[in-house]
Structure formats: structure tokens, C-alpha cells
Amino acid sequence: MVNLRLYHTGQCRHPEWSTRHDRPMRPCTFPMHAAVLDRGGDLALFDTGYAPRFFAASQPFPERLYRWLTPTTAPAADALARRLIAEGTHGAVRTIVISHFHADHVAGLRDFPDARILCSRRAWDHVRSVSRMGAVRAGYLRALLPEDIEDRLGFVDDLPMRPLPPVFHPFREGRDLFGDGTVLLLPLPGHSTGQIGAAFIGPDGAAHLLIADASWSVTALRDDAPPPGLTLRFIGSAADFRETWGKLRQLIAAAPETRLIACHCAASSAPYLVPR
Template identity: 40%
Template sequence: RFYHTGYCTHPECMVERGGSLRKAAFPAMTAHITHQGGNLLFDTGYAPRFFEACRRFPEKFYALTTPVTLSQPTIRERLGDAAHDINQIFLSHLHADHIAGLKDFPDAEIILSRTAYDFVYRTDKPESLTNRIIEVKQGFLRELLPQDLPQRARFIEDMPEVRLDEAFYPFEQGYRISADLIAVALPGHAAGQYGLIAGEFFLIADAVWRFATISHN
């Protein structure tokens, strides 16, 4: 099942070569996947906690440059009682529109890339105004992550590698999350971004926003 959790606006030219400066809406989506390992969420989308994390500067710049509208209930609210069944959350990457609802699932295992994790928890990166500015420029709001993430994290790169068949060209390698889910690296947009092959679907988060981007190469 796929869910919208709101959207932000940003110039069209940011995602489409030759696009205009007009504002375009970019919905934040999440997917609820029932698979052999249980119930998994692919990202958590927006939540009111996003605005709480943007109350002060420099984080406030995030909300100013990508104005957010919560046009839909949070994924926790949409799932209702079924939210208690979520035992895994797969984070494609750590931009705020993908993790704002993460704290609503305090008992779920969190699956993410080690590269994304190291971006946050590098021992040589103390919390400072300079580093906070760098994080905001890279689309990250530290306040959205639960404090116990280090204890709940499970790294994609530690999972069994799998060779993809020609149907997935040009992607050649993935990591087996479970018998029926495969994570695939999608570098370029954010540190440690991964997509997820789930049956007939390839969930790619922000690797591409419009089909025209693919068809025009």
C-alpha cells in the first residue's frame, strides 16, 4: 500500500533539465509492505515533527526553501491499529521528508545504509553551528532521528549480496533484506541512498522524480 504524507514545493528546474523556475509540488510518499519478514515501511514521510525541528536557525532555512504542506494524515495515523504490526522501517536516505515520522515507531528495527549512518554519527563531527548548517544544506534535520537509532540500526551493507539478473540492467548487485526484498544502491541524490525491489515494484525514493527524466535519458 502506498501513502502520501504531504508535499513540499520547490522550483521545477531542480528536477527537470530545462525546467522553469515555477513552483512544483513534490509529494512525500511511503509504502507499507507485508513480506516474509513481517511488516515493513519504506520511509516514513512528513509529520508535524518536521516543523518542530525547524523552529530555530539554521534549521529554519529548510522549511523556508522547501515549504511543506501536511495535506494528509501522518503514516502512523493512516495505519491506525496496524501501526503496531510494523516491525521494520527501511530508510532510503535521511532527508527530512523521509524520516519525519520515524519517532512514531519506537519499537521497529531500522534498516539503512552504513554510509548514511556514518554521515550522522561520525566521531570527528561535533555538534556545532557550522556542522548544523552543513547538515541543513544536505537536507538533514538531526532532531528527527530517535536517540536509540544506534541500538536499532541494521545495515544494508551487512546483508547477503545478491547478483541481479539482466531484467534489472543497468543495476547489477543488491543486498537481500529478506527472501522477497532486495536493496539496491542509488547513489547521487543523498549519502547512502538505497532503493528497494519488492515484487513488481522498484521503490526509488528521490532517484528520479519524473518519467520524462528516464525517457529523455
Template identity: 35%
Template sequence: MNVKLTLLDTGYCRQLEMFSIKGGRLKSIDFHAIAALIEHPVHGLYLFDTGYSPRFFEATRLFPYALYQKITPVVTTPQQSIKAQLSAHGIEAQRISGVLLSHFHADHIGGLQDFPGAKLFCFSAAYEHIKGKRGLSALREGYLPDLLPSDFEKRVTFVDHGVPKALSQTYQPFSQAYDFFGDGSMLLVDLSGHAIGQFGLFLRDQEQGDVLLCADAAWSSTAYRQNLLPHALAQFIMGDIRSYRENLKRLHELSVHWPSLKILPTHCAEVWQMSQGVFAWRS
């Protein structure tokens, strides 16, 4: 079953390109935070992550969380929040049935509190890894506790508590995934590494064909196409560098044998362009 995918740019942070990819320039570049609206013909509207929102600045006002903003300066406006973008296109927040959280870094959960009525979905491994962490311990994980709704545990479903299904050879080297709706339209695959318990999402857009939203399993399309790891300093902040290497290699292999698949990293400049083009708002 096909869905309709719209990419939403929620702002950006600035960091040296050399940290994101081996051989990158000693030049500060923009890393846009892309989230996605998924319109399912049967089940309604869902979000894949929520990107930044102005709430990020309140969450980083005091030490030690202020270090986050100093290390990776963030630029976003109220109009760029997911909630505001949806409202501008006639979609009120209460129409969002659920939010799929690829992982709990602040640039992925920044707008989460704007959707108090939505069901929440993540991998239990991701939540257990950040649960209860505060201060420097949370900051080390790229997690800002004030961005998480107070009723999170009442609303969340842990997708990885279900039974995964075997994938066809088309998806190799990925062999299994969680069938979100049971109709094959949205398949969640483990992409741990950048963060513990991170997942990606396979779907088929009704116009653009097969897509993999791979979150931060790669920071750019160049990285997975050439299987290029980030700078050693960036690897130091990975949740599990061994899994990161393995999943980056899997993405590379997938891109080689399935060239028509559109693999979309959250922070990639090419994806940012797509968010203004083929995956922009469509009537």
C-alpha cells in the same frame, strides 16, 4: 515471493520545477513525499521511508533549521502522517516490524519517531555521512537531527555490512543487490548520488508486478526515462554528483530494457497519482 505494496502520500513541499529537471518551467510545483507500506506474507509489515510528519515543523522552528522550511515550504497535516494513515486502516504502529531508510533527508525520516518498536535498516555509508552533524553542517545535507530517534544506533542494522548477491541479466545494468530476507522478495540496490549511501528497493507486488522504489535517484519519471539531469543549482546540493549521473543513467537503461518494471521516484507526480490509484489501499 510476492508482497503487497501500498504507497502513502505524506504531504509535499513547493519548489520551482526548473530545479528538478533540465528544461523545467520557472513555476512552483508540488513535490509530494511518498513512503510505502510493504506487507510480506511471511515477515509481516515494513515501511520504506516515513515521509513528512508534523514533527517536521517542530524540528525547523529555530535557526538554522528554519531555513529548510523557508527554502522548501512544506505542507502536511497530522492525518497525513504514516502513523495516522496506518491507524485509519486498523494498523497500529507497534505492528510495523521494521523501517527501511533509503537515506536521511528530512522528507524521508520525518515520521520515524512514531515507530519506537520497529527495527531500522539503512546503509552504513548513509549514516556515517550524517552522524554527529548539527547546525549548518546538517542542513547542508538536508538532515534534521531532531527527527532521528535517540536510540537509533541500538536499533539499526546496516544492510551493506552483509554480502551482496549477483543479479540476473534482468536487472542490468545493476549487477548486485542485498537480499533483505534471503528469499529474493526484497532486493536493496545502491543508488548513491542524491545522498551518500542512498539505496533503492526491488520487489514484486502481488497484483502490479515488478517495482523499483528508487527514492530520490530521480525526481520524476521523465528524468529517468529521458536521462535528464536536474538544474545545475540542484546538482550543487547532491551528495555525489558523479554517482548521481551514473545511477540516473542506469535507471534510464533499466527502463529501456525492462519496460514492464514500474520505477517509482519518491517525489514524482505520476507516483503521487499511483498512490491514489493502483497502489492505494486494497482489501
């Protein structure tokens, strides 16, 4: 059995139009939630969210462009590590799954020096292959990554593959995070190269799918309102994004009871948020 807890780690501002094409240009606030997957006290994180070191990492040029484009608030009191230390659960974090390497998803990585880190091989190969400017363009801030990341890094591609239940179709198989089939990791590429999501059945028997940034909100997916073409030109792959979007729409149509949760989506996250 797996319990999901979400933590608000900060927020950024963006024109709403850039996240769904049918909305106005006015800037909107988007929260960033980090997820804790709790399997009987054995914890895995699904992303770490913002942490205050984001500001130091985005201080130099060209990294500063990231901060200019997405003005960010990340109070120290909201850092995931601080919240988990206060709860007494920080030491139980064995694994951190990185859905993708955008700075708002990995800023807290250095706060968990003993955890193993998991991502897709495609995502890591991309992080390693781009130039400094290319990294900023892709939404990466390399200073956020721990120096020893290569020693602690594993690839989801190497985990055992298992079939997903029909409530997750058309996603038919995933990689087994805990080795017991409770959480299966699956590819959701497009928004960022090699992005992954997490599928599991909650304690109430409901199917859950963490979709990371495959959409900025679950309502946009239900409304079939993707980001505009201009946004898609700057993401990992517009073609992959559209394919992932189409699959998620198929899932919603076939299994509307499956709960999709997006990292920046206040509405889908609300039932799982741990109050400050």
C-alpha cells in the same frame, strides 16, 4: 510475494526547474509518499515520509533554512503512523528502511519506536560526521531522529547479498531485506550520500524498483532531463548522481516493463496509493 502500498504524507513546493533542467522556474507541488512493503502481513516501511514534527524540528535557526527553501504541508491526518493505526497494521511494522536521511523521508521515524531501522553504512556515517550547519545543508534535521536510533540501527551492508534478475540490470545484486530474496536493497547514491533503493517482484509478476529520490519523477528519467547543474552542486555527489541516473536509464532501455517508482512522483505512485 510482496505487495506495495503507498501513502501520501504531505508535500512541498519547489521551482520545477530545480528538479529537471528543461522546465520553468515556477513553483510546483511535489508529494512525498511513504511505502509499505507487505510480505504476508509482515510489514517493512521504505521511508516514513513527512509528519507534523517536521515543523518543530525546522523551527530553530539554522534548521529553519530547510523550511524556507522547501515550503512544506504535512497535515496530522496524513502522518503514516496515524494511517496505519487506523488500518490496524501499525503493530506489524517490524523494519523501517531509510532510503536516505533527508527530512521528508525520516520525519515519521519517532512514530515507530519498536521497529528496527535499516540504512546504508555510508548514509549513517555521513549523518554522524557533519556539523549542525552541514546537516542542514545536506537536508538533515537531526531532531527527527529517535534518541535510541543507534541501538535500533542495522546496516544493509551486513545483509546477505543475492543476485538480481535480469529485469533489474545493470543492477546485478542487492541486499536481502526479509531473508527470503523477496526484496533486495541496492545502492543508488548521488542525490544523497549512501541512498538506497528497493527491488522486488509484485504479485502480478511485474518487476518493481523503488528509486527514492534518484529522480524527482520517472518521466524526467525517461526524457533524460536531470536537474540543472546548480541543483547537482548542492546534493550528495553530482558524479554519483550522474552514474546512478545513467544506470537507471540503461535499465529503462533494456527492461521497459520494469516499474520504477520515485518518492515524489505522482504519476508513478498513483497505482499504489491508498486512498485517504
